[in-house]
Amino acid sequence: MAKGGGSRGAGGEAGSSAGGRALRGRAGRMKNGRGSGRASSGAVRLWGRHAVEAALLNPDRVHRKLWATREGVESLNGDLPPDFPVEWAQAADLARLVARDAPHQGLVLECEPLEDVFLSDVLEGEAQRAILVLDQVTDPHNVGALMRTAAAFDAVAVVTQDRHAPPESGTLAKSASGALEIVPWVRVVNLARALEEIAEAGYWRIGLAGEAETTLAEALPAGPVALVLGAEGEGMRHNITQHCDALARLPIHESMESLNVSNAGAIALYAVATR
Numbered sequence: 001m002a003k004g005g006g007s008r009g010a011g012g013e014a015g016s017s018a019g020g021r022a023l024r025g026r027a028g029r030m031k032n033g034r035g036s037g038r039a040s041s042g043a044v045r046l047w048g049r050h051a052v053e054a055a056l057l058n059p060d061r062v063h064r065k066l067w068a069t070r071e072g073v074e075s076l077n078g079d080l081p082p083d084f085p086v087e088w089a090q091a092a093d094l095a096r097l098v099a100r101d102a103p104h105q106g107l108v109l110e111c112e113p114l115e116d117v118f119l120s121d122v123l124e125g126e127a128q129r130a131i132l133v134l135d136q137v138t139d140p141h142n143v144g145a146l147m148r149t150a151a152a153f154d155a156v157a158v159v160t161q162d163r164h165a166p167p168e169s170g171t172l173a174k175s176a177s178g179a180l181e182i183v184p185w186v187r188v189v190n191l192a193r194a195l196e197e198i199a200e201a202g203y204w205r206i207g208l209a210g211e212a213e214t215t216l217a218e219a220l221p222a223g224p225v226a227l228v229l230g231a232e233g234e235g236m237r238h239n240i241t242q243h244c245d246a247l248a249r250l251p252i253h254e255s256m257e258s259l260n261v262s263n264a265g266a267i268a269l270y271a272v273a274t275r
Contacts, residue, residue: 044113045097046173047104049075054178055109056080061181062112067094072106099171113168117184119194122157123201130272131203131226133159135191135240137261138231140166144175145262146229151179153269158183159198161191195243198226207236207244208268210258216268219248220275227268232261 043064046055053076055061065085066073073080080086097108122131132150137143143158143166150158165187166172173180188194195205204221207228228244230236241247250267252259259267 042112043110044168044173045170046109046111047094047098047102047107047170048174048177049105049107050178051170051173051176051180052107052109053077054181055111055173058181061114064110064112066110067097067108069094069106072104075106102170102174114180114185117157117186119157119159119186119188119197122184122186123198123203124156125202125224126156127223128273129154129156129224130269131156131159131198131224132265132269133191133195133198133205133226133228134165134261135161135228135236136164136231136234137229138164138166140169140172141175142232142260142262144172144177144180146265147172147176147179147183147185149262149266149269151176151182153273155183155269157186159186159188159191159194161194162187162189164191192239192243195226195228195240199243199245204246205244207241207247208250208264209235209241209247210249212247212249214246214248215251216248216271217251217275219246220271222275225272227265227272229261229265229268232258 046052049072052066056063056076057078063084065087066080067087067089069089069091073086091104091106094104094106094108095102098104130153132146132155134143134146137146137160143160147158168180186194199205201224203224203226205226205228206216206219207230208216228236228240230240250259250264
């Protein structure tokens with residue numbers, strides 16, 4: 001969106017620029033949702049320009065408060081509403097609100113967690129759009145990076161098992177670079193059952209496994225695909241591999257044993273998008 005000139009209204013300061021698109025602040029409106037335990041009770045704390053800007057633009061995100069430097073607010077590609085709750089701070093003050101050494105870029109937003117997304121709501125069966133299923137991928141940096149790639153390749157959703165995945169957090173949102181607000185994140189109780197529902201919706205389930213004889217290019221069908229990735233080192237659990245229609249590997253050189261799960265996911269999503 002176009003960045004408007006002039007001063008930004010925040011914390012009672014007037015002056016939303018003409019022609020600048022307003023960021024959708026909805027402070028004070030509260031909803032029930034799953035908390036992450038990362039900020040005050042029931043709230044999530046996000047930081048960094050891309051993560052904060054995407055959250056401010058997300059009409060489904062309810063905001064509580066923005067801590068910011070004036071430079072941080074000026075970096076936003078849009079205008080805050082005049083009554084948006086902003087507490088001006090120095091960079092050193094913001095550093096105490098986030099994870100150690102986190103690059104907050106002058107912006108820290110406390111907001112409500114996103115509402116739950118149900119698997120039935122995202123099963124569309126579009127041939128060109130993949131579903132990304134993660135089995136016990138618990139590193140928030142990897143999950144965030146995979147969300148960013150899923151957004152880049154227009155994936156339908158990212159599906160994880162609730163107790164074997166990281167919570168919604170600032171670290172994950174920063175790694176996702178705004179994709180947390182774009183890609184539906186479906187957290188399920190039983191991943192095997194979710195894979196059964198995905199199959200019933202017409203998706204071909206391909207699990208990535210280094211020991212597979214078939215390459216991903218050989219295994220890809222013409223129709224909708226669900227890509228299943230396991231944790232680094234351990235890979236997919238046996239029960240999850242049993243719920244895949246095929247196992248496939250990426251044809252990496254023998255000098256390298258494996259790839260980081262976020263890199264493998266990026267290559268796999270690219271392969272689906274370009275088949």
